[in-house]
Amino acid sequence: MDNCIFCKIANGEILSATLYEDEDFRVILDLGPASKGHALILPKTHAANIYELSDELAGKAMILAKKMAKKLTDALNCDGFNIVQNNGEVAGQTVFHFHMHLIPRYKGDGVGLTWTPGKLSDEDRDDILHKVNN
Ligand code: AMP
Ligand code: ZN
Numbered sequence: 485m486d487n488c489i490f491c492k493i494a495n496g497e498i499l500s501a502t503l504y505e506d507e508d509f510r511v512i513l514d515l516g517p518a519s520k521g522h523a524l525i526l527p528k529t530h531a532a533n534i535y536e537l538s539d540e541l542a543g544k545a546m547i548l549a550k551k552m553a554k555k556l557t558d559a560l561n562c563d564g565f566n567i568v569q570n571n572g573e574v575a576g577q578t579v580f581h582f583h584m585h586l587i588p589r590y591k592g593d594g595v596g597l598t599w600t601p602g603k604l605s606d607e608d609r610d611d612i613l614h615k616v617n618n
């Protein structure tokens with residue numbers, strides 16, 4: 485993808501604060517961090533979102549997320565950890581090259597990743613089970 489900023493960062497055409505690199509991924513510090521140590525896992529090949537990502541890279545990305553969560557937790561001594569992955573504008577995606585957010589959490593950090601729980605209605609439960617399982 486010629487005009488994709490994360491393709492350029494992942495492949496080293498644009499310099500970034502890199503925490504990890506291998507043949508498939510680069511892990512960089514987010515320039516607009518939610519908390520200290522907020523990082524992004526970027527595949528080196530372009531996929532706009534999770535729907536386009538290969539099974540192989542999806543599997544490797546999750547293993548890398550686990551490795552980086554441990555590394556960042558040990559290095560920064562955070563109290564918890566969120567892994568977030570947005571798909572589509574309505575879900576908060578702003579850069580349309582698949583990425584996983586690694587967000588160290590600290591007591592009292594005020595990072596707002598929560599929502600107000602609703603209530604699963606019988607109608608929705610039946611509708612969803614019918615649509616997904618058929
Ligand atoms: P999302 O909203 O899930 O698409 O996340 C995009 C993330 O990329 C945001 O957290 C931005 O702060 C971050 N971001 C955008 N441009 C850059 C960049 N050039 N280098 C590092 N992080 C970036
Ligand atoms: Zn890209």
